[in-house]
Amino acid sequence: MKEFKGRVVTPGTCSTEAVVTHQGFNTLASLQKALQFGDKTAKVNDQNNPDLFGKPIAGKALCLPQTIGSTTGGLVLYCACKMDRNPRCMLFGNRIDSLACAGAVLASVWSDAKMPVIDELGEEFLAYVKDGMKVTVREDGTVTVE
Amino acid sequence: MELTLEQKAILDGERGETLAKVMKTLVMYGEAFDASKMVPVTSDYNHLVTSFGLGVMDPVYELMDTLLKEGVSSSQKFTVDPRPLDPNVPTGFLQNLVFKRFMYNKQDFYEKQLQRLGLLEKDAFTCTCYMSEVGNKPNYGEVLSWSESSAVVYANSVLGARCNRNSGIIDIMGSIVGYVPYFGLLTDEGRKADWIIRIETSKKPEAQLLGSAIGMKVMEDVPYVIGLDKWLGNELNEEACTYLKDFGAATASNGAVGLYHIDGLTPEAKKLGKSLIKENAKEYVITDKTLQEVYDSYPIIWKDKEAKPKLCFMGCPHMSLQQLKDWTDVIEENLNRYGHPQVLIPTVFTAAPAVLKEFKKTEYYPRLEKTGIILSYICPLMYMNNPLCAKMPVITSSNKLRTYTTSRYYTDEEIVMQLCKGGR
Numbered sequence: 001m002k003e004f005k006g007r008v009v010t011p012g013t014c015s016t017e018a019v020v021t022h023q024g025f026n027t028l029a030s031l032q033k034a035l036q037f038g039d040k041t042a043k044v045n046d047q048n049n050p051d052l053f054g055k056p057i058a059g060k061a062l063c064l065p066q067t068i069g070s071t072t073g074g075l076v077l078y079c080a081c082k083m084d085r086n087p088r089c090m091l092f093g094n095r096i097d098s099l100a101c102a103g104a105v106l107a108s109v110w111s112d113a114k115m116p117v118i119d120e121l122g123e124e125f126l127a128y129v130k131d132g133m134k135v136t137v138r139e140d141g142t143v144t145v146e
Numbered sequence: 147m148e149l150t151l152e153q154k155a156i157l158d159g160e161r162g163e164t165l166a167k168v169m170k171t172l173v174m175y176g177e178a179f180d181a182s183k184m185v186p187v188t189s190d191y192n193h194l195v196t197s198f199g200l201g202v203m204d205p206v207y208e209l210m211d212t213l214l215k216e217g218v219s220s221s222q223k224f225t226v227d228p229r230p231l232d233p234n235v236p237t238g239f240l241q242n243l244v245f246k247r248f249m250y251n252k253q254d255f256y257e258k259q260l261q262r263l264g265l266l267e268k269d270a271f272t273c274t275c276y277m278s279e280v281g282n283k284p285n286y287g288e289v290l291s292w293s294e295s296s297a298v299v300y301a302n303s304v305l306g307a308r309c310n311r312n313s314g315i316i317d318i319m320g321s322i323v324g325y326v327p328y329f330g331l332l333t334d335e336g337r338k339a340d341w342i343i344r345i346e347t348s349k350k351p352e353a354q355l356l357g358s359a360i361g362m363k364v365m366e367d368v369p370y371v372i373g374l375d376k377w378l379g380n381e382l383n384e385e386a387c388t389y390l391k392d393f394g395a396a397t398a399s400n401g402a403v404g405l406y407h408i409d410g411l412t413p414e415a416k417k418l419g420k421s422l423i424k425e426n427a428k429e430y431v432i433t434d435k436t437l438q439e440v441y442d443s444y445p446i447i448w449k450d451k452e453a454k455p456k457l458c459f460m461g462c463p464h465m466s467l468q469q470l471k472d473w474t475d476v477i478e479e480n481l482n483r484y485g486h487p488q489v490l491i492p493t494v495f496t497a498a499p500a501v502l503k504e505f506k507k508t509e510y511y512p513r514l515e516k517t518g519i520i521l522s523y524i525c526p527l528m529y530m531n532n533p534l535c536a537k538m539p540v541i542t543s544s545n546k547l548r549t550y551t552t553s554r555y556y557t558d559e560e561i562v563m564q565l566c567k568g569g570r
Contacts, residue, residue, distance in 0.1 A: 048549060069295070
Protein backbone atom coordinates (compact mmCIF):
# COMPACT_ATOMS: atom_id res chain seq x y z
CA MET A 1 0.00 0.00 0.00
CA LYS A 2 1.23 3.46 -0.80
CA GLU A 3 -0.11 6.96 -0.34
CA PHE A 4 0.30 9.87 -2.76
CA LYS A 5 -0.63 13.51 -2.32
CA GLY A 6 -1.91 15.49 -5.26
CA ARG A 7 -3.69 18.75 -5.98
CA VAL A 8 -7.49 18.86 -6.01
CA VAL A 9 -8.90 20.12 -9.32
CA THR A 10 -12.49 19.09 -8.59
CA PRO A 11 -13.18 17.68 -5.12
CA GLY A 12 -14.79 14.44 -4.01
CA THR A 13 -14.11 11.02 -2.56
CA CYS A 14 -14.30 7.51 -3.99
CA SER A 15 -12.86 4.04 -3.85
CA THR A 16 -12.58 1.96 -7.00
CA GLU A 17 -10.39 -0.12 -9.30
CA ALA A 18 -7.54 1.46 -11.31
CA VAL A 19 -7.04 1.48 -15.08
CA VAL A 20 -3.71 2.91 -16.07
CA THR A 21 -2.24 4.53 -19.15
CA HIS A 22 1.36 5.63 -19.34
CA GLN A 23 0.80 7.68 -22.47
CA GLY A 24 -1.52 10.60 -23.11
CA PHE A 25 -5.23 9.75 -22.98
CA ASN A 26 -6.81 10.86 -26.25
CA THR A 27 -10.31 11.71 -25.04
CA LEU A 28 -12.08 11.92 -28.42
CA ALA A 29 -10.38 8.87 -29.92
CA SER A 30 -10.99 6.91 -26.71
CA LEU A 31 -14.61 7.74 -25.96
CA GLN A 32 -16.37 8.74 -29.16
CA LYS A 33 -17.43 5.22 -30.06
CA ALA A 34 -18.67 4.46 -26.55
CA LEU A 35 -20.77 7.64 -26.49
CA GLN A 36 -22.14 7.17 -29.98
CA PHE A 37 -23.06 3.54 -29.74
CA GLY A 38 -24.45 3.12 -26.28
CA ASP A 39 -21.54 1.35 -24.59
CA LYS A 40 -22.23 2.01 -20.91
CA THR A 41 -18.91 0.48 -19.86
CA ALA A 42 -17.06 3.03 -22.05
CA LYS A 43 -14.52 0.72 -23.66
CA VAL A 44 -11.55 2.71 -24.95
CA ASN A 45 -11.40 2.78 -28.72
CA ASP A 46 -8.06 4.55 -29.25
CA GLN A 47 -6.02 2.27 -31.51
CA ASN A 48 -2.86 4.20 -30.63
CA ASN A 49 -3.10 3.47 -26.92
CA PRO A 50 -2.11 -0.16 -26.24
CA ASP A 51 -2.42 0.41 -22.46
CA LEU A 52 -6.14 1.07 -22.70
CA PHE A 53 -7.45 -0.14 -26.06
CA GLY A 54 -10.57 -2.26 -25.49
CA LYS A 55 -10.65 -1.74 -21.72
CA PRO A 56 -13.77 -0.31 -20.02
CA ILE A 57 -13.17 2.85 -17.99
CA ALA A 58 -16.66 3.83 -16.78
CA GLY A 59 -16.70 3.76 -12.99
CA LYS A 60 -12.94 3.14 -12.80
CA ALA A 61 -10.09 5.27 -11.47
CA LEU A 62 -8.44 6.46 -14.66
CA CYS A 63 -4.74 6.99 -13.90
CA LEU A 64 -2.94 8.96 -16.60
CA PRO A 65 -0.18 11.47 -17.26
CA GLN A 66 -2.45 13.90 -19.17
CA THR A 67 -5.00 13.97 -21.98
CA ILE A 68 -4.11 14.72 -25.60
CA GLY A 69 -5.74 15.29 -28.97
CA SER A 70 -8.77 17.16 -30.27
CA THR A 71 -10.15 20.19 -28.48
CA THR A 72 -13.51 18.45 -28.35
CA GLY A 73 -11.86 16.63 -25.42
CA GLY A 74 -13.52 18.68 -22.68
CA LEU A 75 -17.01 18.47 -24.08
CA VAL A 76 -16.63 14.75 -24.75
CA LEU A 77 -15.70 14.29 -21.10
CA TYR A 78 -18.59 16.54 -20.05
CA CYS A 79 -21.01 14.45 -22.15
CA ALA A 80 -19.57 11.23 -20.69
CA CYS A 81 -20.29 12.62 -17.20
CA LYS A 82 -23.84 13.70 -18.10
CA MET A 83 -24.45 10.24 -19.62
CA ASP A 84 -22.93 8.39 -16.68
CA ARG A 85 -20.15 6.85 -18.75
CA ASN A 86 -17.29 8.68 -17.12
CA PRO A 87 -14.41 7.35 -15.07
CA ARG A 88 -15.27 7.42 -11.36
CA CYS A 89 -12.25 9.66 -10.86
CA MET A 90 -9.31 10.93 -12.89
CA LEU A 91 -5.86 10.85 -11.38
CA PHE A 92 -3.12 12.72 -13.22
CA GLY A 93 0.58 12.14 -12.75
CA ASN A 94 1.37 15.52 -14.32
CA ARG A 95 -0.39 18.86 -13.99
CA ILE A 96 -3.77 18.61 -15.66
CA ASP A 97 -4.00 19.82 -19.28
CA SER A 98 -6.47 22.45 -20.45
CA LEU A 99 -8.85 20.03 -22.19
CA ALA A 100 -9.25 17.60 -19.33
CA CYS A 101 -9.58 20.53 -16.95
CA ALA A 102 -12.37 22.01 -19.09
CA GLY A 103 -14.23 18.69 -18.99
CA ALA A 104 -13.82 18.37 -15.23
CA VAL A 105 -14.94 21.95 -14.58
CA LEU A 106 -17.91 21.76 -16.99
CA ALA A 107 -19.05 18.55 -15.31
CA SER A 108 -18.66 20.13 -11.90
CA VAL A 109 -20.51 23.40 -12.67
CA TRP A 110 -23.12 22.21 -15.20
CA SER A 111 -23.97 18.65 -14.12
CA ASP A 112 -24.67 16.61 -11.01
CA ALA A 113 -21.76 14.25 -11.72
CA LYS A 114 -19.30 13.80 -8.90
CA MET A 115 -15.99 12.97 -10.52
CA PRO A 116 -13.05 13.82 -8.28
CA VAL A 117 -10.07 14.98 -10.31
CA ILE A 118 -6.62 15.09 -8.73
CA ASP A 119 -3.44 16.13 -10.55
CA GLU A 120 0.31 16.43 -9.85
CA LEU A 121 0.47 12.97 -8.24
CA GLY A 122 3.93 12.52 -9.70
CA GLU A 123 5.77 10.03 -11.85
CA GLU A 124 6.12 7.65 -8.92
CA PHE A 125 2.34 7.35 -8.72
CA LEU A 126 2.08 6.24 -12.33
CA ALA A 127 5.01 3.86 -11.90
CA TYR A 128 3.38 2.27 -8.84
CA VAL A 129 -0.29 1.99 -9.75
CA LYS A 130 -1.32 -0.99 -11.91
CA ASP A 131 -4.56 -2.09 -13.55
CA GLY A 132 -6.94 -3.65 -11.02
CA MET A 133 -5.35 -2.12 -7.88
CA LYS A 134 -7.74 -0.54 -5.39
CA VAL A 135 -7.57 3.25 -5.36
CA THR A 136 -9.08 5.44 -2.65
CA VAL A 137 -9.39 9.19 -3.14
CA ARG A 138 -9.87 11.52 -0.17
CA GLU A 139 -11.25 15.07 -0.13
CA ASP A 140 -7.82 16.65 0.42
CA GLY A 141 -6.28 15.04 -2.68
CA THR A 142 -4.66 12.11 -0.90
CA VAL A 143 -4.74 8.96 -3.01
CA THR A 144 -4.16 5.53 -1.50
CA VAL A 145 -3.19 2.67 -3.81
CA GLU A 146 -3.33 -0.95 -2.62
CA MET B 147 -7.49 35.04 -9.15
CA GLU B 148 -7.92 38.78 -9.06
CA LEU B 149 -11.14 39.89 -10.73
CA THR B 150 -12.22 43.37 -11.77
CA LEU B 151 -15.37 44.82 -10.23
CA GLU B 152 -17.28 44.03 -13.42
CA GLN B 153 -16.04 40.42 -13.51
CA LYS B 154 -16.83 39.97 -9.82
CA ALA B 155 -20.33 41.33 -10.31
CA ILE B 156 -20.95 38.80 -13.06
CA LEU B 157 -19.63 36.00 -10.85
CA ASP B 158 -21.87 37.16 -8.01
CA GLY B 159 -24.94 36.85 -10.21
CA GLU B 160 -25.74 40.52 -10.75
CA ARG B 161 -26.34 39.78 -14.44
CA GLY B 162 -28.22 36.54 -13.90
CA GLU B 163 -27.58 33.07 -12.64
CA THR B 164 -26.63 31.56 -15.99
CA LEU B 165 -24.00 34.18 -16.79
CA ALA B 166 -22.66 33.69 -13.25
CA LYS B 167 -22.25 29.98 -13.99
CA VAL B 168 -20.43 30.80 -17.21
CA MET B 169 -18.05 33.05 -15.29
CA LYS B 170 -17.64 30.44 -12.54
CA THR B 171 -16.65 27.88 -15.19
CA LEU B 172 -13.97 30.20 -16.57
CA VAL B 173 -12.67 31.15 -13.14
CA MET B 174 -12.40 27.51 -12.01
CA TYR B 175 -10.73 26.66 -15.33
CA GLY B 176 -8.23 29.50 -14.88
CA GLU B 177 -7.54 28.79 -11.22
CA ALA B 178 -6.49 25.23 -12.07
CA PHE B 179 -3.63 26.85 -14.00
CA ASP B 180 -2.88 29.55 -11.44
CA ALA B 181 -4.22 32.27 -13.72
CA SER B 182 -3.68 35.62 -12.03
CA LYS B 183 -6.47 37.47 -13.84
CA MET B 184 -8.94 37.47 -16.71
CA VAL B 185 -7.97 39.35 -19.88
CA PRO B 186 -10.24 40.69 -22.64
CA VAL B 187 -10.79 38.68 -25.81
CA THR B 188 -9.56 41.04 -28.56
CA SER B 189 -10.06 39.15 -31.84
CA ASP B 190 -12.86 40.10 -34.25
CA TYR B 191 -14.28 36.59 -34.39
CA ASN B 192 -14.35 33.39 -32.40
CA HIS B 193 -13.94 29.82 -33.66
CA LEU B 194 -15.80 26.82 -32.21
CA VAL B 195 -15.01 23.14 -32.53
CA THR B 196 -18.48 21.65 -32.14
CA SER B 197 -20.01 21.51 -35.62
CA PHE B 198 -21.77 18.19 -35.51
CA GLY B 199 -25.32 17.39 -34.54
CA LEU B 200 -24.57 14.01 -33.04
CA GLY B 201 -27.73 12.62 -31.50
CA VAL B 202 -25.86 11.49 -28.39
CA MET B 203 -24.41 14.90 -27.63
CA ASP B 204 -27.66 16.07 -26.08
CA PRO B 205 -25.92 17.50 -23.02
CA VAL B 206 -24.17 20.03 -25.28
CA TYR B 207 -27.35 21.11 -27.04
CA GLU B 208 -29.17 21.38 -23.72
CA LEU B 209 -26.44 23.66 -22.42
CA MET B 210 -26.56 25.81 -25.56
CA ASP B 211 -30.34 25.98 -25.20
CA THR B 212 -29.99 27.15 -21.62
CA LEU B 213 -27.69 29.94 -22.79
CA LEU B 214 -30.11 30.97 -25.54
CA LYS B 215 -33.18 30.86 -23.33
CA GLU B 216 -31.50 33.04 -20.72
CA GLY B 217 -30.39 35.48 -23.40
CA VAL B 218 -26.77 34.76 -22.58
CA SER B 219 -24.95 35.12 -25.87
CA SER B 220 -21.90 36.74 -27.36
CA SER B 221 -21.64 39.83 -29.53
CA GLN B 222 -18.66 38.13 -31.18
CA LYS B 223 -19.63 36.15 -34.30
CA PHE B 224 -17.89 32.85 -34.92
CA THR B 225 -16.85 30.25 -37.45
CA VAL B 226 -17.15 26.59 -36.60
CA ASP B 227 -15.56 23.27 -37.60
CA PRO B 228 -16.69 21.46 -40.78
CA ARG B 229 -20.04 19.80 -41.24
CA PRO B 230 -20.08 16.02 -40.76
CA LEU B 231 -22.23 15.32 -43.83
CA ASP B 232 -22.08 16.22 -47.51
CA PRO B 233 -24.18 14.54 -50.19
CA ASN B 234 -21.19 14.82 -52.58
CA VAL B 235 -19.24 12.23 -50.60
CA PRO B 236 -20.00 8.65 -51.65
CA THR B 237 -22.10 6.73 -49.13
CA GLY B 238 -23.95 3.44 -49.34
CA PHE B 239 -27.64 3.07 -48.53
CA LEU B 240 -26.88 1.74 -45.05
CA GLN B 241 -24.34 4.46 -44.31
CA ASN B 242 -26.86 7.10 -45.33
CA LEU B 243 -29.42 5.61 -43.03
CA VAL B 244 -26.99 5.44 -40.11
CA PHE B 245 -25.69 8.98 -40.70
CA LYS B 246 -29.01 10.74 -41.08
CA ARG B 247 -31.36 8.69 -38.91
CA PHE B 248 -29.10 7.77 -36.04
CA MET B 249 -25.79 9.60 -35.80
CA TYR B 250 -26.28 13.13 -37.06
CA ASN B 251 -30.03 13.34 -36.59
CA LYS B 252 -29.57 16.60 -34.66
CA GLN B 253 -27.58 18.35 -37.42
CA ASP B 254 -30.37 20.65 -38.65
CA PHE B 255 -31.41 21.44 -35.11
CA TYR B 256 -27.85 22.22 -34.06
CA GLU B 257 -27.13 24.40 -37.11
CA LYS B 258 -30.17 26.51 -36.25
CA GLN B 259 -28.88 26.76 -32.70
CA LEU B 260 -25.49 27.91 -34.01
CA GLN B 261 -27.13 30.56 -36.19
CA ARG B 262 -28.96 31.92 -33.16
CA LEU B 263 -25.74 31.90 -31.15
CA GLY B 264 -23.89 34.01 -33.76
CA LEU B 265 -22.58 31.91 -36.67
CA LEU B 266 -20.65 34.27 -38.99
CA GLU B 267 -22.59 33.11 -42.04
CA LYS B 268 -24.55 29.98 -42.89
CA ASP B 269 -21.60 28.20 -44.54
CA ALA B 270 -18.92 29.25 -42.03
CA PHE B 271 -18.07 25.60 -41.39
CA THR B 272 -14.36 24.77 -41.66
CA CYS B 273 -11.38 23.91 -39.48
CA THR B 274 -9.25 26.35 -41.52
CA CYS B 275 -11.16 29.49 -40.62
CA TYR B 276 -7.91 31.49 -40.92
CA MET B 277 -7.83 31.15 -44.73
CA SER B 278 -8.19 34.55 -46.41
CA GLU B 279 -11.24 33.30 -48.32
CA VAL B 280 -13.01 32.51 -45.02
CA GLY B 281 -12.00 35.70 -43.28
CA ASN B 282 -11.47 34.70 -39.66
CA LYS B 283 -7.76 35.50 -39.50
CA PRO B 284 -6.64 37.05 -36.22
CA ASN B 285 -3.80 39.55 -36.03
CA TYR B 286 -0.48 39.26 -34.22
CA GLY B 287 -0.88 39.54 -30.46
CA GLU B 288 -4.68 39.31 -30.39
CA VAL B 289 -6.23 37.25 -27.59
CA LEU B 290 -8.62 34.50 -28.68
CA SER B 291 -11.12 32.17 -27.08
CA TRP B 292 -10.85 29.60 -29.88
CA SER B 293 -10.92 25.84 -29.84
CA GLU B 294 -10.07 23.30 -32.62
CA SER B 295 -6.56 22.08 -32.03
CA SER B 296 -5.32 22.60 -35.60
CA ALA B 297 -6.71 26.15 -35.75
CA VAL B 298 -5.35 27.09 -32.31
CA VAL B 299 -1.84 25.86 -33.10
CA TYR B 300 -1.92 27.73 -36.43
CA ALA B 301 -3.20 30.97 -34.88
CA ASN B 302 -0.56 30.85 -32.14
CA SER B 303 2.39 29.75 -34.24
CA VAL B 304 1.91 31.17 -37.73
CA LEU B 305 -0.15 34.26 -36.94
CA GLY B 306 1.31 35.08 -33.51
CA ALA B 307 -2.11 35.39 -31.88
CA ARG B 308 -2.54 34.20 -28.28
CA CYS B 309 -4.87 31.37 -27.42
CA ASN B 310 -4.88 28.39 -25.10
CA ARG B 311 -5.91 24.96 -26.28
CA ASN B 312 -9.46 25.56 -25.16
CA SER B 313 -12.02 22.84 -25.21
CA GLY B 314 -15.38 23.03 -26.94
CA ILE B 315 -17.95 24.90 -24.78
CA ILE B 316 -15.14 26.77 -22.99
CA ASP B 317 -14.58 28.46 -26.38
CA ILE B 318 -18.03 30.05 -26.50
CA MET B 319 -18.05 30.81 -22.78
CA GLY B 320 -14.93 33.00 -23.09
CA SER B 321 -16.57 34.83 -25.93
CA ILE B 322 -19.82 35.32 -24.00
CA VAL B 323 -18.21 37.01 -21.00
CA GLY B 324 -15.57 38.64 -23.21
CA TYR B 325 -12.70 37.50 -21.00
CA VAL B 326 -10.42 34.48 -20.80
CA PRO B 327 -8.18 33.41 -17.91
CA TYR B 328 -4.61 34.57 -18.31
CA PHE B 329 -2.33 31.54 -18.26
CA GLY B 330 -0.29 29.23 -20.47
CA LEU B 331 0.00 30.31 -24.09
CA LEU B 332 -1.43 33.75 -23.31
CA THR B 333 1.66 34.66 -21.29
CA ASP B 334 5.18 35.48 -22.51
CA GLU B 335 6.64 32.79 -20.25
CA GLY B 336 4.16 30.16 -21.48
CA ARG B 337 5.24 30.81 -25.06
CA LYS B 338 8.85 29.89 -24.39
CA ALA B 339 10.17 26.64 -25.80
CA ASP B 340 10.74 23.55 -23.66
CA TRP B 341 12.34 21.67 -26.55
CA ILE B 342 14.90 22.32 -29.27
CA ILE B 343 14.12 20.22 -32.32
CA ARG B 344 16.95 19.91 -34.83
CA ILE B 345 15.99 18.89 -38.35
CA GLU B 346 18.80 16.92 -39.94
CA THR B 347 16.99 15.19 -42.79
CA SER B 348 18.41 14.75 -46.30
CA LYS B 349 15.28 16.17 -47.96
CA LYS B 350 12.30 18.35 -47.05
CA PRO B 351 10.48 16.32 -44.39
CA GLU B 352 6.87 15.34 -45.04
CA ALA B 353 4.88 17.92 -43.03
CA GLN B 354 2.44 15.41 -41.58
CA LEU B 355 5.16 12.97 -40.57
CA LEU B 356 7.41 15.58 -39.01
CA GLY B 357 4.50 17.02 -37.04
CA SER B 358 3.58 13.57 -35.81
CA ALA B 359 7.15 12.82 -34.66
CA ILE B 360 7.39 16.11 -32.78
CA GLY B 361 3.90 15.85 -31.28
CA MET B 362 4.51 12.37 -29.95
CA LYS B 363 7.82 13.45 -28.42
CA VAL B 364 6.97 16.81 -26.82
CA MET B 365 3.28 16.20 -26.04
CA GLU B 366 1.93 19.59 -24.85
CA ASP B 367 5.27 21.37 -24.61
CA VAL B 368 6.41 24.16 -26.92
CA PRO B 369 9.04 23.09 -29.48
CA TYR B 370 11.53 25.46 -31.14
CA VAL B 371 12.39 23.91 -34.50
CA ILE B 372 15.83 24.60 -35.97
CA GLY B 373 16.76 23.70 -39.55
CA LEU B 374 13.30 23.68 -41.13
CA ASP B 375 13.74 27.13 -42.68
CA LYS B 376 16.36 25.49 -44.89
CA TRP B 377 13.45 23.75 -46.61
CA LEU B 378 10.68 26.29 -46.13
CA GLY B 379 12.58 29.56 -46.57
CA ASN B 380 12.26 32.64 -44.41
CA GLU B 381 9.00 34.09 -45.65
CA LEU B 382 5.53 33.01 -44.61
CA ASN B 383 4.35 32.62 -48.18
CA GLU B 384 1.43 30.45 -49.33
CA GLU B 385 3.61 27.33 -49.60
CA ALA B 386 5.15 27.73 -46.15
CA CYS B 387 1.76 28.48 -44.55
CA THR B 388 0.20 25.39 -46.14
CA TYR B 389 3.10 23.25 -44.93
CA LEU B 390 2.78 24.66 -41.41
CA LYS B 391 -1.00 24.10 -41.42
CA ASP B 392 -0.50 20.36 -41.98
CA PHE B 393 2.58 20.14 -39.78
CA GLY B 394 0.82 21.89 -36.90
CA ALA B 395 -2.32 19.78 -37.12
CA ALA B 396 -0.15 16.67 -36.77
CA THR B 397 1.71 18.08 -33.73
CA ALA B 398 -1.63 18.94 -32.12
CA SER B 399 -3.39 15.64 -32.77
CA ASN B 400 -0.51 13.19 -32.36
CA GLY B 401 0.52 15.11 -29.26
CA ALA B 402 -1.05 18.19 -27.69
CA VAL B 403 1.06 21.01 -29.09
CA GLY B 404 -0.61 24.43 -28.99
CA LEU B 405 2.36 26.50 -30.18
CA TYR B 406 5.58 25.89 -32.03
CA HIS B 407 8.31 28.23 -33.22
CA ILE B 408 10.17 27.71 -36.50
CA ASP B 409 13.59 29.35 -36.40
CA GLY B 410 13.86 32.12 -38.97
CA LEU B 411 10.25 31.77 -40.13
CA THR B 412 7.36 32.11 -37.67
CA PRO B 413 6.73 35.64 -36.34
CA GLU B 414 7.89 35.27 -32.74
CA ALA B 415 10.96 33.25 -33.74
CA LYS B 416 11.84 35.98 -36.23
CA LYS B 417 11.36 38.69 -33.63
CA LEU B 418 12.84 37.06 -30.55
CA GLY B 419 15.01 34.28 -31.98
CA LYS B 420 16.65 31.78 -29.68
CA SER B 421 15.81 33.88 -26.62
CA LEU B 422 12.49 32.01 -26.83
CA ILE B 423 14.23 28.81 -25.74
CA LYS B 424 14.09 27.99 -22.03
CA GLU B 425 17.39 27.47 -20.24
CA ASN B 426 17.11 23.74 -19.67
CA ALA B 427 15.33 22.89 -22.89
CA LYS B 428 15.50 19.26 -23.96
CA GLU B 429 16.76 18.35 -27.40
CA TYR B 430 15.42 16.03 -30.11
CA VAL B 431 17.24 15.43 -33.38
CA ILE B 432 15.17 14.34 -36.36
CA THR B 433 16.83 12.43 -39.18
CA ASP B 434 15.46 10.42 -42.12
CA LYS B 435 15.69 7.37 -39.85
CA THR B 436 13.57 9.03 -37.13
CA LEU B 437 10.80 9.76 -39.61
CA GLN B 438 10.92 6.24 -41.03
CA GLU B 439 10.68 4.78 -37.51
CA VAL B 440 7.67 6.98 -36.74
CA TYR B 441 6.02 5.94 -40.01
CA ASP B 442 6.68 2.25 -39.28
CA SER B 443 5.25 2.57 -35.77
CA TYR B 444 1.71 3.40 -36.95
CA PRO B 445 -0.61 0.49 -36.26
CA ILE B 446 -2.56 -0.80 -39.27
CA ILE B 447 -5.91 -1.88 -37.97
CA TRP B 448 -7.57 -2.94 -41.17
CA LYS B 449 -8.84 -6.50 -40.90
CA ASP B 450 -7.29 -7.33 -44.26
CA LYS B 451 -4.03 -5.43 -44.30
CA GLU B 452 -3.72 -5.94 -48.06
CA ALA B 453 -7.26 -4.74 -48.85
CA LYS B 454 -7.72 -2.50 -51.87
CA PRO B 455 -8.57 1.00 -50.59
CA LYS B 456 -12.20 1.95 -51.12
CA LEU B 457 -11.80 5.64 -50.45
CA CYS B 458 -9.09 8.28 -50.15
CA PHE B 459 -9.52 11.43 -48.07
CA MET B 460 -7.24 14.43 -48.50
CA GLY B 461 -7.69 17.63 -46.55
CA CYS B 462 -7.74 17.13 -42.79
CA PRO B 463 -7.31 19.97 -41.96
CA HIS B 464 -9.10 21.45 -44.98
CA MET B 465 -6.94 22.20 -48.01
CA SER B 466 -5.88 25.67 -49.03
CA LEU B 467 -6.67 27.14 -52.45
CA GLN B 468 -3.03 26.73 -53.49
CA GLN B 469 -3.06 23.12 -52.29
CA LEU B 470 -6.09 22.36 -54.47
CA LYS B 471 -4.32 23.87 -57.45
CA ASP B 472 -1.04 22.05 -56.78
CA TRP B 473 -2.78 18.72 -56.33
CA THR B 474 -4.68 19.23 -59.58
CA ASP B 475 -1.34 19.59 -61.39
CA VAL B 476 0.20 16.57 -59.66
CA ILE B 477 -2.79 14.25 -60.22
CA GLU B 478 -3.22 15.31 -63.84
CA GLU B 479 0.48 14.86 -64.60
CA ASN B 480 0.63 11.41 -63.00
CA LEU B 481 -2.58 10.16 -64.60
CA ASN B 482 -1.09 11.12 -67.96
CA ARG B 483 2.19 9.44 -67.08
CA TYR B 484 0.56 6.15 -66.10
CA GLY B 485 -2.10 6.22 -68.80
CA HIS B 486 -5.28 6.38 -66.72
CA PRO B 487 -8.13 8.79 -67.45
CA GLN B 488 -9.29 9.03 -63.82
CA VAL B 489 -8.04 8.23 -60.32
CA LEU B 490 -8.08 4.53 -59.47
CA ILE B 491 -9.58 4.97 -55.99
CA PRO B 492 -12.65 7.12 -55.19
CA THR B 493 -11.05 10.24 -53.74
CA VAL B 494 -12.39 13.24 -51.83
CA PHE B 495 -10.52 16.54 -51.47
CA THR B 496 -11.92 18.67 -48.67
CA ALA B 497 -11.74 22.43 -48.21
CA ALA B 498 -13.71 25.28 -46.66
CA PRO B 499 -16.90 26.21 -48.53
CA ALA B 500 -15.45 29.67 -49.22
CA VAL B 501 -12.22 28.13 -50.60
CA LEU B 502 -14.20 25.72 -52.78
CA LYS B 503 -16.20 28.64 -54.12
CA GLU B 504 -13.00 30.44 -55.16
CA PHE B 505 -11.48 27.27 -56.57
CA LYS B 506 -14.53 26.70 -58.75
CA LYS B 507 -13.85 30.06 -60.42
CA THR B 508 -10.38 28.95 -61.56
CA GLU B 509 -9.35 26.99 -64.65
CA TYR B 510 -8.15 24.21 -62.30
CA TYR B 511 -11.69 23.20 -61.34
CA PRO B 512 -12.77 21.54 -64.60
CA ARG B 513 -9.35 19.89 -64.79
CA LEU B 514 -9.71 18.40 -61.32
CA GLU B 515 -13.28 17.31 -62.05
CA LYS B 516 -11.98 15.42 -65.09
CA THR B 517 -9.67 13.35 -62.87
CA GLY B 518 -12.72 12.00 -61.02
CA ILE B 519 -11.79 13.60 -57.71
CA ILE B 520 -14.73 14.77 -55.61
CA LEU B 521 -14.68 18.13 -53.84
CA SER B 522 -16.34 18.46 -50.47
CA TYR B 523 -16.62 20.65 -47.39
CA ILE B 524 -17.09 17.61 -45.13
CA CYS B 525 -15.16 16.76 -41.95
CA PRO B 526 -13.51 13.44 -42.88
CA LEU B 527 -13.06 12.64 -39.23
CA MET B 528 -16.76 12.87 -38.52
CA TYR B 529 -17.52 10.83 -41.65
CA MET B 530 -15.18 8.06 -40.54
CA ASN B 531 -16.18 7.73 -36.92
CA ASN B 532 -18.83 5.00 -37.09
CA PRO B 533 -18.63 1.20 -37.31
CA LEU B 534 -19.66 1.09 -40.99
CA CYS B 535 -16.97 3.46 -42.22
CA ALA B 536 -14.48 2.15 -39.67
CA LYS B 537 -14.57 -1.18 -41.49
CA MET B 538 -13.81 0.47 -44.82
CA PRO B 539 -10.19 0.51 -46.00
CA VAL B 540 -9.66 4.28 -46.27
CA ILE B 541 -6.32 5.91 -47.03
CA THR B 542 -5.12 9.43 -46.29
CA SER B 543 -2.01 11.54 -45.94
CA SER B 544 -3.53 13.24 -42.89
CA ASN B 545 -1.97 12.26 -39.63
CA LYS B 546 -4.88 13.75 -37.73
CA LEU B 547 -7.34 11.52 -39.57
CA ARG B 548 -5.07 8.51 -39.01
CA THR B 549 -4.95 9.22 -35.28
CA TYR B 550 -8.69 9.43 -34.75
CA THR B 551 -9.96 6.80 -37.19
CA THR B 552 -9.12 3.47 -38.81
CA SER B 553 -7.79 5.20 -41.92
CA ARG B 554 -4.29 4.30 -43.05
CA TYR B 555 -1.57 6.88 -43.48
CA TYR B 556 0.57 7.18 -46.60
CA THR B 557 2.93 9.95 -47.61
CA ASP B 558 1.74 12.35 -50.32
CA GLU B 559 3.95 10.60 -52.85
CA GLU B 560 2.53 7.18 -51.98
CA ILE B 561 -1.00 8.56 -52.25
CA VAL B 562 -0.25 9.87 -55.73
CA MET B 563 1.01 6.43 -56.76
CA GLN B 564 -2.05 4.68 -55.37
CA LEU B 565 -4.41 7.08 -57.11
CA CYS B 566 -2.66 7.30 -60.46
CA LYS B 567 -0.64 4.14 -60.94
CA GLY B 568 -2.10 1.58 -58.56
CA GLY B 569 -0.19 0.13 -55.59
CA ARG B 570 2.38 2.07 -53.55
